[in-house]
Amino acid sequence: MPFARVKSGSQAGADPAPARRSPAVGPAAASGAAGLAPLAGPGDGGEPLAPWWVAGDGRAALLAGDCLELLERLAPESVDVVFADPPYFLSNGGTTCQAGRRVKVDKGGWDRSRGADDNHAFNRRWLAACQRLLRPHGTIWISGTAHVIHSVGLALQQEGFKLLNDITWEKPNPPPNLACRTFTHSTETLIWAARDPKAKYHFDYATMRATNGGRQMKTVWRMPAPGRHEKLHGRHPTQKPLALLERVLQASCPAGGLVLDPFNGSGSTGVAALRLGLRYIGLEREPEYLALSARRLAEAALAVTAAGPAAPLRDADAVAAAE
Numbered sequence: 001m002p003f004a005r006v007k008s009g010s011q012a013g014a015d016p017a018p019a020r021r022s023p024a025v026g027p028a029a030a031s032g033a034a035g036l037a038p039l040a041g042p043g044d045g046g047e048p049l050a051p052w053w054v055a056g057d058g059r060a061a062l063l064a065g066d067c068l069e070l071l072e073r074l075a076p077e078s079v080d081v082v083f084a085d086p087p088y089f090l091s092n093g094g095t096t097c098q099a100g101r102r103v104k105v106d107k108g109g110w111d112r113s114r115g116a117d118d119n120h121a122f123n124r125r126w127l128a129a130c131q132r133l134l135r136p137h138g139t140i141w142i143s144g145t146a147h148v149i150h151s152v153g154l155a156l157q158q159e160g161f162k163l164l165n166d167i168t169w170e171k172p173n174p175p176p177n178l179a180c181r182t183f184t185h186s187t188e189t190l191i192w193a194a195r196d197p198k199a200k201y202h203f204d205y206a207t208m209r210a211t212n213g214g215r216q217m218k219t220v221w222r223m224p225a226p227g228r229h230e231k232l233h234g235r236h237p238t239q240k241p242l243a244l245l246e247r248v249l250q251a252s253c254p255a256g257g258l259v260l261d262p263f264n265g266s267g268s269t270g271v272a273a274l275r276l277g278l279r280y281i282g283l284e285r286e287p288e289y290l291a292l293s294a295r296r297l298a299e300a301a302l303a304v305t306a307a308g309p310a311a312p313l314r315d316a317d318a319v320a321a322a323e
């Protein structure tokens, strides 16, 4: 269900213990998002959407509420790239290692499993809703572990997407496996898919090749989990690294394009989009994460206004390959 909208010029929501305050959102913050066409609504007489937060320059917005409801209310064929990091359905009483200590896996109610069939039905619903929003050349990326990614792969095929690649994100610094009863989890999968089998989807092959030192970019990307410098505005339990998202967006989003993330979390996708000069809409239902995202996005928007788009971050392997 939607939350109260942020007033113009105010910080979004309250944060119990932010490590650092970002610059205040400018006076134009809630006044309009001219570059974000999907917010105009589905074009069937439905109301335009009122964002929870809008960047001062109108290039990014956050919508508060359940993505299944919100996605239906956005304009069709209006988004260039969807990046989705959905619930992994992992928080079911198991344990993991955090800072050398064994702790319960409890990322929040949103991450609890509802059983395999219901989890899969949920994946089919939000994927179909995203497919309606994609422009003809548009593509979708979904990240996940084994708990969710096989359901997502099946759902993509059932909904008529075209599978393009599965990327293995390898983390060079994973937490140790304290139970010593399985291998140490050190990878996640990203599936990349086009809207439909005939789609002439966008892929910046040349930039990917140049990033990889003139050799074709492969499907294993080695990148560390986000460090402290990416958590200056607060923490999210499943935050993705900016380098990973920048690679995704550089590869698949046309210049100036519009990126949407139905499971916005801490807003990493949006920060990466803004840094590359793209536009962004994020959907999130937890007020705490909306507030965190608004702080991160406001800072990124101001940095781009002041200095222009940033050079994309590179993983260690790409830097080595390019040298």
Ligand SMILES: C[S@@+](CC[C@H](N)C(=O)[O-])C[C@H]1O[C@@H](n2cnc3c(N)ncnc32)[C@H](O)[C@@H]1O
Residues within 6 Å of the ligand: 065, 066, 067, 068, 085, 086, 087, 088, 110, 236, 238, 239, 240, 241, 262, 263, 264, 265, 266, 267, 268, 269, 283, 284, 285, 286, 289
């Ligand atoms: C795996 S996290 C995404 C983390 C994000 N990629 C980042 O880098 O911070 C999933 C997020 O989706 C949100 N969420 C879960 N179910 C949702 C739903 N039905 N509608 C909107 N948001 C949802 C959760 O609150 C959580 O913040």
